[in-house]
Amino acid sequence: MMVDALFYLLSLGLIVASLSVALSPYPVRSILSLIGAFVLTSVLWLSIGAEFLALALIFVYVGAVMALFLFIVFMINIDHLKSHISRYMMMGMISLLLVSFLMIIWRAYGVLPNNMLAPITDSSNTRTIGVRLFQEYGLEFEYIAMILLSAMVAAIALVGKRDSQAKYQNIRQQMDRREEDCITWMKP
Structure with a gap:
């Protein structure tokens, strides 16, 4: 009974976080809601015994991909x-x-x-995921890799556009600086 209540509570939180991702007018709040949805999903996966998937979701998506999403949101003009x-x-x-x-x-x-x-088999979760992913779903795995590659190229293309109103770094000006033009906090 307690397990069912925990499942429904986590599921309700996941639904609220997912709706917040889709309906929030602010991109940073959407990304923070997506992080919350990932954490709730990983707790649900832990409850069914998929420890590897839960930890991979936290480390890969929350740790790396969400940092990139935040970087992209701050870089582009939306x-x-x-x-x-x-x-x-x-x-x-x-x-x-x-x-x-x-x-x-x-x-x-x-x-x-x-x-x-x-449960699929009595073997470990990691071995089962690896076998099924690369033997039975190899083509689908390649499709997902191509989708992620195209998303990465699109993100780079969005960031690479020049805006006439934005300020950009001038490398030549930074390289030609003089010591007299710099701010010093401590005098020797």
Whole structure:
């Protein structure tokens, strides 16, 4: 009974954090909500015995990817995106409806298993994940890698655009500085 209550409490927190990611008008708050959603997901994974996945989620996504997301949000100018928010919202809603419809169809025709949380084998979690990931789902793993690569290239392209109103670092000016022009805090 206590395990069920903990599951429902964590699930409710995960739903609230996920909605906050999608509906927050501030990108930094969205990223912080996404970190909270990742932490709640890792606690849920710990509760079903998937220790490796839980720790990998914390170390990889919360530790590294979220730091990169924050860096990208601070680097790009997102004011121009606010004028197109209705178009992006419509595309997101259509995608949500399409994925939901496909999940219902797949469940109705028995493509998805009924109990997805049943243990796969008696071997360790790490070995089972490795075997299934690279033997049974190798092609899907490559697709995900290509999607992540294209997202990385898109992020670099967004940061690389020059804005006429922004200030940029002038390397030549920094290299040509004189000692007299610098601020000193302590005189010898």
